[in-house]
Amino acid sequence: MDTRSRDPRPAGSMEAGSMEYVGRVPAPPLDLFIDDIYCLTGVPRHHRMNVPPMPSAHLFINLGEPAHLWDSDPSVPSAVFPDGWFMGTWTRRFLYEYPARVRLVGVHFKPWGISPFIDMPASELRNRWAPVDAVWRRSLDRIRNQVGDTVSAAETLRVLEEELRSRLAEGSSRGLDLVRHTGRRLEASHGAIPVAALADAAGVSGNHLSEQFKCHVGVTPKRVARIYRFARLILSVDAQRPVDWSELAHTAGYFDRAHFTREFKDFTGHTPTEYLDLRRRFPADRGFPPDNGPMPAD
Structure with missing residues (x-):
């Protein structure tokens, strides 16, 4: 996965x-x-x-x-x-x-x-x-x-x-080109660029950008940004060392600790403390992509 x-x-x-x-x-x-x-x-x-x-x-x-x-x-x-x-x-x-x-x-x-x-x-x-x-x-x-x-x-x-x-479809629609360009900016920034800034830079309205993302990605650019932000955080956890969740959350762009904790639980099924305990019990194998984010559920 x-x-x-x-x-x-x-x-x-x-x-x-x-x-x-x-x-x-x-x-x-x-x-x-x-x-x-x-x-x-x-x-x-x-x-x-x-x-x-x-x-x-x-x-x-x-x-x-x-x-x-x-x-x-x-x-x-x-x-x-x-x-x-x-x-x-x-x-x-x-x-x-x-x-x-x-x-x-x-x-x-x-x-x-x-x-x-x-x-x-x-x-x-x-x-x-x-x-x-x-x-x-x-x-x-x-x-x-x-x-x-x-x-x-x-x-x-x-x-x-x-x-x-x-x-691979020959040629791409203008909508896909727009989504690919703005999506790459979200990727490079780990979701840190505001969607309004992406729309302004692309010369389109926020609503138009969202509709194109729904068509070509399935979700809005705001949702994609949230997922990139979470991915940056979860993959930055080093379970072999003490973890400062507040610092990691701030670096990833979370400025509300309660929001971070709630989203972490929604995305993983665990609190940050529970997740860290699992990661220490079941450490990821370095360089093996399928083990970098998912956790054992059995």
Whole structure:
């Protein structure tokens, strides 16, 4: 699962326990829309993970046993995916259960990056997961057949990259260009630039910018800024040292401690103190992206 605050992720192979993550940034122009493509294989240390919102959308192609997902909203039914699924931008946490043995291929889209690959508004995937074939009509079997017997991670990633390249819409709408430009500014500032300043700099109204973000990201720029801000904070926690939450919150742009604590609990399901205790009990494996943000829920 994607868990970082959009800092460039090194290519190569990284291991955590008996899990292996092999990922790389795709070649241009895909890199304008995608942070990385990757293979994840092995036996997980923890089977159920509590995943906070992160500035990303996702594609997962499951080559192994079914995966199980739960929304933190108890009114939403859980889902089991034997094949593959898309996920849009999430504004709340969800739970993901690995199968006993993992073999999947994935894409971490930038928040605006999923838009040119799907024939629907990104808002239809906000806080949702959807089977791949519901988005890419009758294509999953073909993709799985191409990579299903491939032993080499490099070859698997090549096949996935070619599939993505073939589906990238030619040209982009003015709305997507606007969202990509302002989204990159939010990314670089970790959500610190006011939305009004973004709109003014782009020469559009705040309402127009928000409508374009809803179409191409699924959420408003204000919501994207909140997620970037939280991602910066959560990934700056060093559980091996004393943590000054007030300082971290201020650095990340939280100026109201009560608001910070409430948002932290909403996004993680834990208070900052509870989260830190969990992180010390279950330390992240350095350089292994899937463990940087989610926490074990079992």
